[in-house]
Amino acid sequence: MDSSTLEYASTDAAPVRRSAAALLWRRLSRNVMSLVAFGVIGAVALAAVGAPVIMPYDPDAPDADHALEAPSLRHWLGTDLYGRDQLTRIVYAGRVDLLVALAATAIALSLGALLGAVSGYRGGWLDQLLMRVIDTIQAFPSFILAMGIAAALGNSVTNIVIAIAITHVPIYGRLIRGEMLRIREMEYAEAARTVGNRQRRIIFHHLLPNCFPPVIVQATLAMGFAILTVAALSYIGLGIRPPTSEWGAMTAEGAGYIVSGEWWIFLFPGVAIMATVLSFNLVGDALRDVLDPRMKGV
Amino acid sequence: MLGYFVKRVLLVIPTLFGVTIVTFVLTYILPGNPALVKAGPLATPQHIAEMERRMGLDQPMVVQYGRYLSGLFRGDLGESHATGRPVLEDLIQRVPATLELTLAALLVALAVGIPLGVVAAVRRDGWLDHVSRLVGVGGVAMPTFWTGLLALYVFFYALGVAPPPLGRLGTGMTPPPRITGLLTVDALMTMHWRALGSALHQLVLPALVLGFSVMAPLTRMVRATMLEVLESDYIKAAWAAGLPRRTIVYGDALRNCMIPVITLIGVVFGFLMAGNVVVESVFSWPGIGNYAVAAMMSKDSGPIQSFVLFVGVVYVFVNLAVDLVYGFVDPRIRLH
Amino acid sequence: MTDLLTIEDLTVHFDTDEGVVQAVDGAALSIAAGEIVGLVGESGSGKSVTATAILRLLRPPARIVSGRIHFDGRDLLTVPEEAMRSVRGSQISMVFQSPRTSLNPVLPVGRQIERLLALHGGAAPGRARERAVAMLREAGIAEPERRAGQYAHQLSGGMCQRVMIAMALATNPRLLIADEPTTGLDVSIAAQILELLRDLGRRTGAAILLITHDLGVVARLCDRVVVMHAGQTVEWAEVRDLFHAPAHPYTRALIRSIPRVDREIVMEPIPGAIPSLLSPPRGCRFAPRCTLVQPECATRIPVQTIGEAHQVACIAVSGV
Numbered sequence: 001m002d003s004s005t006l007e008y009a010s011t012d013a014a015p016v017r018r019s020a021a022a023l024l025w026r027r028l029s030r031n032v033m034s035l036v037a038f039g040v041i042g043a044v045a046l047a048a049v050g051a052p053v054i055m056p057y058d059p060d061a062p063d064a065d066h067a068l069e070a071p072s073l074r075h076w077l078g079t080d081l082y083g084r085d086q087l088t089r090i091v092y093a094g095r096v097d098l099l100v101a102l103a104a105t106a107i108a109l110s111l112g113a114l115l116g117a118v119s120g121y122r123g124g125w126l127d128q129l130l131m132r133v134i135d136t137i138q139a140f141p142s143f144i145l146a147m148g149i150a151a152a153l154g155n156s157v158t159n160i161v162i163a164i165a166i167t168h169v170p171i172y173g174r175l176i177r178g179e180m181l182r183i184r185e186m187e188y189a190e191a192a193r194t195v196g197n198r199q200r201r202i203i204f205h206h207l208l209p210n211c212f213p214p215v216i217v218q219a220t221l222a223m224g225f226a227i228l229t230v231a232a233l234s235y236i237g238l239g240i241r242p243p244t245s246e247w248g249a250m251t252a253e254g255a256g257y258i259v260s261g262e263w264w265i266f267l268f269p270g271v272a273i274m275a276t277v278l279s280f281n282l283v284g285d286a287l288r289d290v291l292d293p294r295m296k297g298v
Numbered sequence: 299m300l301g302y303f304v305k306r307v308l309l310v311i312p313t314l315f316g317v318t319i320v321t322f323v324l325t326y327i328l329p330g331n332p333a334l335v336k337a338g339p340l341a342t343p344q345h346i347a348e349m350e351r352r353m354g355l356d357q358p359m360v361v362q363y364g365r366y367l368s369g370l371f372r373g374d375l376g377e378s379h380a381t382g383r384p385v386l387e388d389l390i391q392r393v394p395a396t397l398e399l400t401l402a403a404l405l406v407a408l409a410v411g412i413p414l415g416v417v418a419a420v421r422r423d424g425w426l427d428h429v430s431r432l433v434g435v436g437g438v439a440m441p442t443f444w445t446g447l448l449a450l451y452v453f454f455y456a457l458g459v460a461p462p463p464l465g466r467l468g469t470g471m472t473p474p475p476r477i478t479g480l481l482t483v484d485a486l487m488t489m490h491w492r493a494l495g496s497a498l499h500q501l502v503l504p505a506l507v508l509g510f511s512v513m514a515p516l517t518r519m520v521r522a523t524m525l526e527v528l529e530s531d532y533i534k535a536a537w538a539a540g541l542p543r544r545t546i547v548y549g550d551a552l553r554n555c556m557i558p559v560i561t562l563i564g565v566v567f568g569f570l571m572a573g574n575v576v577v578e579s580v581f582s583w584p585g586i587g588n589y590a591v592a593a594m595m596s597k598d599s600g601p602i603q604s605f606v607l608f609v610g611v612v613y614v615f616v617n618l619a620v621d622l623v624y625g626f627v628d629p630r631i632r633l634h
Numbered sequence: 635m636t637d638l639l640t641i642e643d644l645t646v647h648f649d650t651d652e653g654v655v656q657a658v659d660g661a662a663l664s665i666a667a668g669e670i671v672g673l674v675g676e677s678g679s680g681k682s683v684t685a686t687a688i689l690r691l692l693r694p695p696a697r698i699v700s701g702r703i704h705f706d707g708r709d710l711l712t713v714p715e716e717a718m719r720s721v722r723g724s725q726i727s728m729v730f731q732s733p734r735t736s737l738n739p740v741l742p743v744g745r746q747i748e749r750l751l752a753l754h755g756g757a758a759p760g761r762a763r764e765r766a767v768a769m770l771r772e773a774g775i776a777e778p779e780r781r782a783g784q785y786a787h788q789l790s791g792g793m794c795q796r797v798m799i800a801m802a803l804a805t806n807p808r809l810l811i812a813d814e815p816t817t818g819l820d821v822s823i824a825a826q827i828l829e830l831l832r833d834l835g836r837r838t839g840a841a842i843l844l845i846t847h848d849l850g851v852v853a854r855l856c857d858r859v860v861v862m863h864a865g866q867t868v869e870w871a872e873v874r875d876l877f878h879a880p881a882h883p884y885t886r887a888l889i890r891s892i893p894r895v896d897r898e899i900v901m902e903p904i905p906g907a908i909p910s911l912l913s914p915p916r917g918c919r920f921a922p923r924c925t926l927v928q929p930e931c932a933t934r935i936p937v938q939t940i941g942e943a944h945q946v947a948c949i950a951v952s953g954v
Contacts, residue, residue: 136316140610143572145320148606151594152324228441235443236579236591251444255580258451259462266451270444278439285435531735537691538730539750539801540723550738557740629740629785 037282044276048095055092057085060243068257071264078264080253086264090272093245097276100157100240101226104164105219111165112172113215119173120180131177134170142167146229150238160239164226171218179211213291220284224277231273247273299632302625306618313614321607322366325600326359375604380596385604389586394479395466396585399508399577400570401480402501406509407516407566412559414513415520419528420547430517437514442573446507446580453503460503463581468496504581511577512569519562524555557628564620571609637664637704638841639688639726639809644701646683646692655911657683657696659865659919662937665809670835670842672852672873675862678908681845684862685811687711688843689726690718705809724754727802731814733794737786743797744770744782747804756805765804773800774830792823796830803834810835813845828855849892853877858943861885864909864919866935871944881946884920918948926950 063083071078077086119130137145146163153159231248233239240246247269254266341349350356357365369375375385418430453460466481467473473481474490482501485494527533528551536546575587582588590605625631646658658680665671675681686692688703690710703710706725710718722728730736738746747766751757757765763782770778773796786794795815802810812831816824832855835842844856852859852873859876861869861884869882880886887904906923909915915922917932924931928950935947 132312132316135313136320139313139317139614140320140606141568141572141613143575144606144609147575147590148321148324148603151602152327224439228439231441232443232576235441236576237595238591248441248443251441251447255447258447258455261455263451266444266447270441270447273441273444274436274439277441278436281435281439531730531732532738534691535728535730535736535798536738538689538722538728540719540721541749541753542719545749550741553740554738630787633785633788 034282034286037279037286040275040279041283044094044279045098047091048098055085055088057088060084068262068265070262077268078262080265086268089245089250090247090269093247093250093269094272094276096157096240096244096246097227097230097273100161100164100230101223103161104168104226104230105222107161107165108168108222109172109215109219112169113176113211115169116173116176116178117180120177120184127177130173134173137167138170142225143229143232146233147236147238150233155238155241157240157244160230160233163233164229167229168222168226171222172215175214175218176211179214183210213287217284217288217291220280220287224280224284227273227277227280299625302631303622306621306625310614310618314611317607317610317614318367318370319363321603321610322363324606325366325603326362370607375607376600378593378598378601380593380598380601385601388589388601389604389608392584392586392589394481395583396574396578396587398466398480398482398501399504399583399585400567400574402482402505403508403512403570403573403577404566406505407513407570408563410509411513411516412520415517416524416552416555418517418521419524420551422525427521430521434514434518434521437510438518440511440514442507442511443576443580445511446504446577449503449507450580461499463504463583465582465584466497466500467493468500471496504577504583507580508570508573508577511573512566515569516562516566519565520555520559523558523562524551527551527555530554557624560624560627561620564617567616567620568613571613638667639843640664640702640704641684641688642702642704644684644687644703645699646680646687646701647697647699649695649697653912656914657865657911658687659914661701661862661865661867663860663867663870665841665843667808668835668839668841669857670832670844670855672844672846672856672859673862674846674849674852674859676847676908678864678911679862680865681862682813685728685813685843685845688811689722689728691722691728720754723750723807724756724805725807726809726811727805727807728811728813729795729798729802729815731817733798733815734786734789734791736798737794739786742783742785743789747782747797747801750801751804754805766800769800769804770797772834773797773803774826775800790823791819792827795819795823795827799827799830799834803838803840806838807840809841809843811843811845814847815844816846816848816851824851825854831855849877849888861888864914865911866919867947868920869946871941871946875941875944879941879944881940881944881951882920882948883924883926883950885946924950 061084063079065083066075066079067081067083069075069079069083075085075087077090079085080089115130115134119127140148146167149163149166150160153162227247230239230246231251234241234246234248235252237252240249242249250269251266251273254262254264254269257263257265355362373384373386375389377383378385378388381388414426414430414433418424418427421427450460450463454462461468471493474485474488474493477484477487481497482494485491485497528547532554533546533551536550541550574585575591577583578585578588579591586605586608590602593601593605641661641663644658644661645656648655648657661680661684663671663673663684673681673685683692683696687698687701688705688710692698698711701711705721708717710721713721737743744763744766747769748762751762751765752759767778767782770782775781775793775796781789781793781797786797789797799815810831815831816827819827828851831842831844834840844851846852856873858870858872860867861876861882863884869876869880869885871881876885877889880889884904891904904923909919909922915932918924918935921927921931926948930949934949936949937945937947938951939945940951
């Protein structure tokens, strides 16, 4: 009789990654909310990309005859003071918000990963220095710091991206540094056999796949924060300014109309923000359940 | 414990330096030439150069930082062009308004958020747990300015129970004698009941909005902490020892949960300060956040950096206080 | 001698995402008053689950499917929860592994004993503190008055375990369940703890159910042993008989695989692996790895008595 083999998952990287995707799909499909969230993000992204084609109205063209109209069949989300269709404007504004959030997250991730990797790998005074820099960034509430940077640099889209990116660097910096330290510990056992450059290659070769899961989770969640930040900055006038439409700025425009009862101008941009951020959060949570169970519940 | 205290206090110093360096850099890269502004619109290039020299703008950055720092120690945070007064004066005058709002919101967040998180963890998957998760997930996604506008629309415009967002006191109401600067406290202490009522009436909605925005992450974190505590070995041992449920959950588990929650308060304070800016803007609340935003609107960018510095410094000290309290409360730190 | 505790036909399942884990299948054992019984098995054999079931501390996703646990004339699996509460900590106590984390980190250890005494009435009112200190002293802790005011993090691992034992025995229980009490402790400390358990057990007359995977511990401490494999109880014997005349094929393989200093032995690891508890084999779960396997092993497992106080659940072993 042959000895039976254990039914445990193999330790190869490849099978785990394949089943992670399958597990993700299973987890998402089981939880309806996650699926809806995924769908919302997909829809928003699609609408943002295909806006010029899908949207029937020109977001900037005024139409004085139809100013301040409540939601109707013609204008699903109503019109603003200049008669512009709100739905169209919201979709176009979505492009800006998503782009800013994406760009800021990408930059923060790259910079943070670089800082964290170097910091963790080299150790010593460089590590201390870089960690002090990150500590200093985190010494401020992140929105306040973003305000300061945005005020100092100016109101362009680029500057807002930079402002948000800087405040997000610590997230990725600490994460990658933590992973790097962990890998370095593990690798030292094997490092006795390897020499010089090969050691470095091994570390980076192992680092990237290991970092992927928590980084993806954090990036997804951070997208939500980035959108909230750019919207809030724009609301108080420090962010994206007209004529570029942006969800926060649109909400600010609608603020004045509360006292006169035109509720749709402030409401819908806010709903757009909330729906998008919520979706990113739900997808991020689902990803975390799948990819990094030890972070569960946080 | 002493070692922990000393270490923690000493850590404040480099952090404060870091904060001042950041705000200095931000001030430094501000657009525009401050000498130009100070010299006035009729200045000749020679005047401007002279002004630059006098303001030390031709010096290397390090020297300028030194000047900046010494200015800070003297309490010089620049001048506001809008009000014409030193920024520090403006900030001090407006801090009580922000403080009152922040404390009220903190009260709301703690009084509702902590029990909600605890009960959600204890009665896992009960209806309260679902509410807490809804609050946690939904609240975190709602932009605070939007929540404020929504609250205004519903409670002020539609229902008429909230006052118009015109400040801390209703129109025509005389403020109570100033003792702390917190209108509600002052009115209470001097027994000006009508002023108290009016101040509370104005405070309720912004405090609820700000408090709710901060409650969401707080509830999530409290729930997570409590869940973890309920799963710990000593709780299992307590069950095995036959201790009653009330003692285990609302005695042992709760006590152990509250200790890390203390550190959460520091994080919550950070959220509060950030949310303050937006809420003050929505409700025209005359605090330091609104001051900074209004200054920026009129192209007066100096106050914003001083505001950032102010908030940064306060945040550092709040975190210090939180850490010190934590060190005292947790026996693992208090006794070596 | 009537038994103090008897477990009959205990079956426990866990409802997990991957399916139903049949952790314990028809386990049975008995403990007489004052005796020390060892429950041995590899990790995953279901011994901890069985012990936890006695005090009805299993939580979902665990589910007790069937069984009876007789104690003090009642079936503990059917009594109401309030009745269980008066059993836990006073009639039956439990001690766990990792003693430091089993103590409340924010209460002084003396207080933790005192409140148990107050709850279960192990001391006259007002004398709880005295009794707590006395228990600490009996558990071999030096300067017990000082230690009683200290917190768990100020005590060593061995001391923490002494505190746990003091806590468990303060209320004079009839049975003490010790789940891997020495795992994670230094070898010399572990030996002391075992001595302590035996001494205090004899002195208070409490029976001890010792859960362990370490046969050395069993040899040192226990009067009788119960062997578990993959959720099934397979052999019951006195310690001597178990080591000198193991009957069940699994036990024999286990004993054979122990390295010995006194004679040359070829170490034979047990072939195969522990069967999956998600879809375990029918009947005897050792059958797939057993050299004496027969077709009937999949349908019934008779319990045969092969000596005085020596039973084995195997069809292939002939009786005396």
